Amino acid sequence: MEFRTIVDIPVSSWKIKPAHRLLFVGSCFAGNIGRRFSEERFRVQVNPSGVMYNPVSVQHEIVRLTADEAQPPFDVVFITLGTNHVYVLNETGEIVDNCNKRPQQLFTERELTVDECVEALRSAVDRLLQRNANVRVVMTVSPIRYRKYGYHESRLSKATLLLAVDRLCKLSIHNQVVSYFPAYELVCDELRDYRFYDADMLHPSAQAVEYIWERFAEAYFDDVANTFIAEWKPIKDALGHKPFNPDSEEYRKFRADAESRLKAFEAKYAVGK
Template sequence: MQLQTQVAIPRPLFAIEPFQKVLLVGSCFAQNMGKRFSEAQFQTTVNPFGVMYNPGSILHTVQRCTDCPAVAIFTLGTNRVYCWKETGEIADNCKKMPQKLFDEKELTIDQCVSFLNQAIEILKTRNPQVQVVITVSPIRYAKYGFVGSQLSKATLILATHRLLGLHPDCTSYFPAYEIMNDELRDYRFYAPDMLHPTEQAVEYIWEQFSNAYFSPLTHAFLKEWQPLLAALKHKPFDAESTEYKAFIAKTLQDIRVLGEKYGHKIDLSPYGDMGKHHNHDLL
């Protein structure tokens, strides 16, 4: 008996290696994935100019951001855009300004392809070996109505697959939208608003991405890193106890050894005083 419809993920032509530079631009789902990339010790830049929902705004971020990533991940949320009435330019963030200042429009498939193609060409001028992963956010937009949301997602998916034909050597499609809607089509995988995926659902999609895109060396590193990451997140009953201080010292020593093994300084700055002690005293 098969109780789940699984989405096949084609094996990409490249693999993501440990500590590589990764740029994530797109919707809120890009934020969720970016957090996991950062915790996995990739050199991660996530939406440096804020969350970007449409292909035009994703292009704007790539134009403004000077990063030269090995891998870029574009997470497309919608083909709906808000344009300044005075200039006709797409507003990446309306900044809670009056709606009367904007016109709401829908990008066509051709326009989506054009914006994303320009973004890829810019990245290729900075790094000819860049790989671009495109995915469609699984988050639905109730404010458009569910038929409108589906039409928007369909436009993005059609544009994406046309784009893959233009750049077969450096683009791939990761089916986050399809995984959420086909493999995880139970309401237990949705937050109380019935629109956003739960943490468990995001974690499942992350695992599917990791299995498809990470190299054997990356998997080997993460297998060693995960217990140390769990130790860093441990909340002690008594942070001043002798036992906890010994625990910290042992964890930091293990992290130092792991960094030396892979020839890379492990960034612990997000972990407060422990990170400062590691970076300043042990490496």
């Protein structure tokens, strides 16, 4: 007997390589998965300018990054959308990424339409393609609910984002570049239990994030990436070891050996920072 509904995730036709430059931008859920990649020694940047929740703010961040000539182009970009709610600075009519604790009366909150979300995301992908014609973009919608909007309104916001991402993935010029990973569905339809949430009953628990990581790896990792992670684990464990006597000769030799293995590992997979 089956006691849960399994979300079907197609295996990707392309794979993430250890030497790929990865960018995670978007809501705090992007931060959770991005940090998991960082822990596994992938070459990753996670929300360089802070958390971005809506498509326009994501677009702004990607414009900033792609305008920086010192920034090498990214191979794979992960975008996690949290909401279609934005704040507009009344004085200029500009959608801001952060209110910076300025008085609320300076801003007007509104909701982006599906079309506006699609246009912001399309523009962001186009900027990435200008820097790297072979870039791959993985879109996700955060499963985190927004209590302040009301739960029905939060669902409507997620629905707007899901419709926008679906439309973007189907655009003829982007359907080989952009793919969708169902993180939202994994939490809301497959796990679907409060034991997979943190104490606030809104954010996924560490166990849920780890499960999503495993499902993601099944879709986007090949033998090379899996071997990379397996070889990194004993080095990571050695570097994270807390010695009883850090000044001992034995520990100095242990640490030197671990650092030597790290250099060899980085050279083998071209993942030196």
